[in-house]
Amino acid sequence: MSKIAFTGGGTVGHVSVNLSLIPTALAKGHEAFYIGSQKGIEREMIESQLPEIKYHVISSGKLRRYLSFDNFKDIFKVLKGIIDARRVLKKEKPDLLFSKGGFVSVPVVIAARSLKIPTIIHESDLTPGLANKIALKFAKKIYTTFEDTLNYLPKDKADFVGATVREDLKSGNKSRGYQLTQFSSDKKVLLVMGGSLGSKKLNDTIRGNLDALLKTYQIIHLTGKGLLDEKYINRPGYIQFEFVKDDLTDLLAITDTVVSRSGSNAIYEFLTLRIPMLLIPLGLEQSRGDQIDNAKNFASKDFGRYILEDELSENQLAEQLADIEHNRSDIIDKMKTYKESYTKEDLFDKIVTDAEA
Template sequence: MKKIVFTGGGSAGHVTPNIALINELQKEDWSISYIGSKAGIEKELIGKLDIPYYSISSGKLRRYVSKENIKDIFKVIKGCFDARKVLKKEKPDVVFSKGGFVSVPVVIAANTLKIPVILHESDLTPGLANKLSVRFATKIFTSFEETLRYLPSEKAKAIGSPIRREILEGSATKGRDYLGFHNEKPVLTIMGGSLGAKKINDIIRENLDTLLQTYQIVHLCGKGNVSNEHIRTGYKQFEYVHGELPDILAATDYVVTRGGSNSIFEFLALKIPMLIIPLTKQQSRGDQILNGKVFSENGYAYMLEEESLTSEQLFKSLQKMETNKLHLIENMKKAQASDALNEIVNEIKSHS
């Protein structure tokens, strides 16, 4: 039987593309397992699938000086031994990594066992985990053409983002029924990422009554962020959405989102006009800002940096998005269709 081990975690963006690939490979004769962290969101998301999940030690990869870095070096070393033990047990034909700090020990361990490693980098510039993993990879795929300049040309290829097929198969009618929404107002979906986004959450709720005059609102506000003080007709809050997401997105007319690559590529595939509010450089390495700029320059989205996020700027941006909805959709239709899912699946199969 053909075997593959997946890895990647730390955020939903490092897991959902893996789920898309797992769903495809489960249609065929593949034995699939997953290596992740002990408490990351990947454990929760992969736990919903019928595949073995192995937890390993993993340290956080920091770009700043901290005494925790010393401790984490030992965690990563232990993670390499943990991962090697799992890989020796599973004996996979190939390892697929989506990045995140938990993936580094797995990729290193796979290399020591001469197991081929396939990477996918979502963001415009490679994350630290993938920067460390690149030298051990057999093949590297990227979402953005611009990313290739940072990678070895002989093994890197730009293919777009692997989109979950089910995302493209949602029903707007089912989505509105699930939400209890009608057809008389557009649906605005707010997505702050799997952990939520405090400033976005706060400003939406501060202006909720005004926004509800124009929109029906779906608010994916992140774990622990549902607010009982803001229950309103036409306003639905969720920590995170699983199986209902395709139908909710099918019912969505506009989206306010962070700049995570996987999410914005899904909205691009669905032709949903988007307002991208990326994580700041204080909160991240600036990858979401670069992702947002590319989408804005291509006319797929508008971008508003969080430092400029005020009630006035929010309403201006929403109005601009509504006024230019058809133009944004036309630009998205011109985007080159990506078949990243099949491309990666074919690469995986070439190692079986």
């Protein structure tokens, strides 16, 4: 059996696939450990959800696409990160490295190459991120969630594997969902989620249009941390949560339509559950534009609709939701044409096989 190093961090999306694959590796008799940053979200997620996994901390800088003096300073952080990662890898002696991306992964991938440890990397978004573009030079293979991503990558290194969604996704309990919300089963449910940090503009737009929306929907609003509004606590048909973890599958089980950011993991979950979606991608001032690309790709396949955040208004929201309701059956029919590519077991076996090739 093999020992496998996992890395990736900076966002939930850069950790979630690892969270799925690590238990699979353990169940198949392999050993696993994680390399990440001191304060990144990856440490919080791994240590809280997989406490049995050894977590190694390395130094990491931030990769920026703009000119900044911090870029110069972070060169030294990355160099230290390579040294840190080499020390960990030499001690643990893994047979392969699986990298999910994010800036913390770059020094790990470089260190693995220097020690002749084969590396497989994974790209969730439609267009490759800067970290994975750099890491690809040192890796054997890159896997993609979107088939169209292959157009941006060298053919001899890239494989389309599709999305790997959580096993519990389809096991949501509708009765539990209605119990949590005190909603009725005879009226549609709209789920609104603006990401882990929430979106003030999306929250304000939903609340500003609440009277009109409640004529059609009961609304579950995941506001983001610290963004609950007490004025609406007792509003019939409208319930707020800062965030939901264990109960999310039950809430998804009663959801008819979702308004969401367009991170690839989330939108593939909605696609798998065949929930029509209105996507509000992060804007260019907050990201490199990957969520915009994801949203446009899904809209082009008629899996849903999207509104750019700087164009979001109460009227646009109402119009796009009305369009989704008018075309609901067609959207769901299009969603049914999507076939899941690899199970997590299949993907894990492919990682091991490709690393050994």
